[in-house]
Amino acid sequence: MNINQLYYFKELAKQRKFSKAAKNLSISQPSLSNSIKSLEKELGCKLINRSGSQITLTKYGEIFFKAASSSVNIIEKAKNEINQYKRQKDNIIxxxxxxxxxxxxxxxxxxxxxxxxSSNTTFIYQNSLSxxxxxxLEKGNFDIGICSKLDTNxxxxxxxxxxxxxxxxxxPEHPLASLSEINLEDLNNYNIITYSQDTVLGQKITQALSYNSSSLNLSPTLDxxxxxxxxxxxxxxxxxxxxxxxxxxxxxTKIKLKVSKNTNTVYLAYNPKLDLSANLKQLINLMTKKMAIPESD
Incomplete structure (x- = not known):
């Protein structure tokens, strides 16, 4: 038994499909299937029931899933702490x-x-969706995030x-381009493109537009x-x-849209379970002390 098998089994048990689990693990389905068969042979029991494209866990599988999940979580926590310590040691945020x-x-x-x-702190950026x-951030791969807020997190x-x-x-030649500010009623009869509902910002914009006008031809489809x-x-x-x-x-041509100024509040986010370095605390204080705004209800 090796660490990869624990990761593989945990993902398969979570997804309940070989195809989806293999894709998430970036391995082939045959490789995943062979790994699970090898694991079952070593443990001397059947861990999963196969039914078409779906799988279910046997009683043995349920027991092993708890152990695999616990082991993977402990390993991931240790990896995150090591990576965080490396960043602090090398003065990287x-x-x-x-x-x-x-x-x-x-x-x-x-x-x-x-x-x-600190003039010698190295900053590494990555752009992503909220x-x-x-x-x-939950995995500990980054120190802080700048994003929209999902209230359920x-x-x-x-x-x-x-x-x-x-x-x-x-x-520039569009009829709306001559306006200095746009009200929602100005957008009637136009095809409107905005962020997908799979994104937090897409949800907030769609909610704000729909709340103020139900007649807009809105396509929230892009990322x-x-x-x-x-x-x-x-x-x-x-x-x-x-x-x-x-x-x-x-x-x-960019024109300001007349909607609530709180439609998209940008937040600083971090994982409170991780230890913050002195430099990181200074950065957070700098960002929030002079630039923070009252949180809307």
């Missing part, structure tokens, strides 16, 4: 952030931190930082600003999103 914060917010904050506290940021600590403007962006911008240019549709510097590379 890893930040996972929504793209707009990387372009609009973090550069000035990091420069201020280096000027006032949903993925939660997972990365109680594993992370969220501190409000600032509100992002929600804007409309269109091609990021670049995809929305490309769709707007190709189809001459109307895009709605945050005012990101990434949009400056496109020939688009």
């Amino acid at each position: 890893k930040i996972v952030s929504i793209p707009s914060a990387i372009s609009n917010y973090l550069p000035a904050v990091i420069q201020k931190f280096k000027n006032e506290f 949903n993925d940021i939660y997972q990365e 109680h594993k992370l600590k969220f501190i409000p930082l600032y509100n992002e403007d929600i804007i409309v962006f269109v091609r 990021n600003d670049l995809s929305i911008a490309a769709h707007v240019l190709t189809n001459n549709s109307v895009g709605i999103g945050v005012d990101s510097a990434f949009l400056n590379d496109f020939n688009l």
Whole structure:
């Protein structure tokens, strides 16, 4: 028995499908199947029942699943603590952030931190969607995150930082391009593209728009600003999103949308179970002391 087999069995028991488990593990289905068969042979019992594409756990499988899950969690916790200690020892802070914060917010904050506290701290950025940021922080792969807040996530600590403007962006020749500010009624009869409902920001924007107007032709289907911008240019549709510097590379006109300023509050998030280095505490204090806003109800 090896560590990989524990990971493989835990994922298979969680997904209940060889195809999905193999995909998540980045291995082939035959490799996963052979690993489980080898595990069953070593333990001398049947761990799963196969029924078409689905699997169920036997009583033996349920017992082993608890042990495998516990073992994997202990290993992952140790790996996270080791990686965190390495970062602290090497004076590295890893930040996972929504793209707009990387372009609009973090550069000035990091420069201020280096000027006032530690010029030799190395910062590593990665951009991601809020949903993925939660997972990365829970796993301990990053020190802090900049993201939207999912109210049902109680594993992370969220501190409000600032509100992002929600804007409309269109091609320069579009009829809406001449407006300095857009009300929701101005968007009637246009095809509107925004973030997918699979994203936290997509949920918040759709909720805000739907609450104020039920007649909009809204398609919440895309994951990021670049995809929305490309769709707007190709189809001459109307895009709605945050005012990101990434949009400056496109020939688009940006107009402020008149919605609640709290439609998208950006938060600093971190895992309270992890030990914070002195530098990390200083960074969090800097970000929240001078830039925090009252949290909306």
